[in-house]
Amino acid sequence: MKARLNRQLFEETIFDSGALGLTTSVVHQFAEPGVYAASVRRIGVHVGVFEFEVRGDATEMQLDINLAAVDRGERENDCDCGPQRGLPVVSPKGYVLFHATSGGGWSVHVGEGKKKAFDSERLTAGDMFALTLLEPTKYRMENALGGAKGTIDVSFSPADAKRLSSLQPVIVTLKSGFAPEALKLVATQGLVFRVEAEARIVISRHGRRDPEPARGPFHVQRPRIAEPRAKKAAR
């Protein structure tokens, strides 16, 4: 079949915890059991609701909610495990990870009844922002709700290409500032921000993109044919 390359993966230049894209996720822990309704928004516009249940007896420690799927009306995480049949469940000790498999500008607001429990545009202590950067260049990072700033330098070399699968994620703590403030990463390496103050983390490409060198035509060279058999030579 004809598979499509995920071009968006290579085209994102801004990574915003309040406007999620393909390579960014936010994590929140819902400590109170109950049924939650997540309002999914795209560029501030409500596009759908996703319900899930936090249950004390649940063993699931991770619930991934694909915001793009909610927009499409799909319920990727449906199951028959909750009292309201079809609702996905997660333990109060577990984590809900909001992400998107396509598009950008996604945010989510979760309230239990009228009480707002989580707003991805305004992370609070205990939340996490996880992402991966692909383009080897320089980035700026800042907390749009505070004054913290920092830099990220992403590199990629032939040597790096051989160790992609063994790279460990880098952990950054955000309180009044980023710790550490200057990061060095390898392309595709994981990056996790542990939020300890109100935050909206925005990472933007700072370095200039190098012009693309001209590419020549691809060609396959026929192998040089030697005399095929020894017996021919013997003749």
Added chain:
Amino acid sequence: MAFTDNCDIFASFHEDGFNAILRHIRLQRPSLFNYASLGIFAHPSLLCRKIDAHPVVALRFNPLMTRIDPLPIPGTAFAMELAVQIVDAKIDFHPGNQFALPPELAPLGGQRFAIGLKVCIGLGCPRDMPLDKFIEPPQDRPKKGRNDDRRPDPPQPLPTRSLICFCLDVFAIGGVGIRFYNGRPYLEPFLDRVEIVDIRPDELESALECYLELLLKLGLLPKLRILLERAPLEIIKNVVSLVVKPTPTSGAVPNNPAIEQDQLKAFIDLEVI
């Protein structure tokens, strides 16, 4: 010794095979063996011998006979219907063993064949017809004009109810050579001598022999020549860029074609063009 020790392609016809071929030629091309004036075409039952022909001859509207002029009656404007038929033909390649030759021809020489033929000649004699009406009356007044300015009309065949037939046993000896026509080699038979058995007086025999020799030499035999490449049934026709040539005679191939051991043999070389 292999057939092709001294040539590329070899073909030989045994006399039995050649006689079978002659039979097919007589059946499929009867006009080569039967000659008659036009009146006999309309009444082939008059012929001395009924013509045996392959059914395809009639299906393709091929003639049974070749038209010849009737025999003119000198001093008249009339002629007699005439038929000449070769009703039997057999060939004998050296050494002779198919039939006995008359003493004048025996024994059959090396590299020669003998042919035994039965030739029937029929004349349409209006013996039982009233001829008075064909007698020219006296001319009261001579016709005008100079006689040498007038061309004679073709003689008018006299009506007949039957032919007076006689058949002759004719023997001939001859050979086969290779002649080129338009650059292509043919196996072509030729005659040395013709002999008719038991005709008197001798001069009549000689005259008839001469007549039949001319019939065979000029009429029948040239039409029996075979393109050399057809002798081996064209087995190399798939091979382009080759021409067929007779193998030159030499010590190894003293005769080409050769008539020996009851066979007609042809030795062929292939030449790349």
Added chain:
Amino acid sequence: MPNLTIAASEDSFKRMFNAIRDNFSFADADSIDFGPFTAGYDIAFHLENGDVDLRADNTVKIDELDIKWDKLDLSLGIDIPRKCIGGWCIIPSPFGCILRFPRICLFDDDPDIEVTLPLGGITSEVSLTGRLVMRHFDNPARPPGMHAWDAQDAAPSLASEWRLFIDDPVVDIDPIDIADTVGDLLEAAVNAAIDNLLFFLPGWARDIAKAILGPVIDLIRAILDLPDDIQEWISDLLNVSFGLLDIIAQFIIDYFGDKTPLATIEDPYPLLPATTNPNNFGPSMLIPVKVPIRRLAVFNTDVEMVLEADIG
């Protein structure tokens, strides 16, 4: 004694063989689904050379007949497994990972790439041995009752024939000998195909995408389950999995044994061609004189081929 004896020297027989050898051509294409990959071939070859030997035991052997590969394209359709990034652990614990980053895949499905390896330009060898045979062929398209003259005049001809074949020849064919550089060729072709797949990406993105896909040769080995010897694997693929040797051998057997006669002799044979009607009435031409060949046998010695015919 046969009515007619015809002999062709060994040289003449070689010319007859060479004529049909030069008309030989073979082309075929097929593909097989092996699950993780599909493989196909697109081949064409002709024959050259060949040492023709008439043998004293009434057999003919053609040795060292060269199969000249005009085209020997092997195509491999490979499903590249969906390669993804992410999946790394956000919150590890001594008992395992508590929270993982989602996986983000390069492609939305397993992408296919198709590579074609032009393996032609090589020569294989085949030999065949068999007895000569004359077979009578009656054209099945000829209506019943049609006589030989109408059959000859039909276009195309519907005439019966005697046909000379090598009867059910035994064919020995060498395995297709793949050049030992085929491994490099395959790797280069897959590399080029992947480059082609990623051609619209900027260079840095292509480098990263290729790093995510992993080394090409490892990728190929994993997908095709390749042993160390790629050359042998491809030879096996062509010779065994595709059964090309059987296909080619069968085609050669059919060609020389049944389809393409070394010589044809029309039966009845037109010994005297059509000629002009001697009369000035009736058809313009007289029919050709055809001589039926009742029996036609063939044999050979070590120096010549001999046909013996009897006239019907």
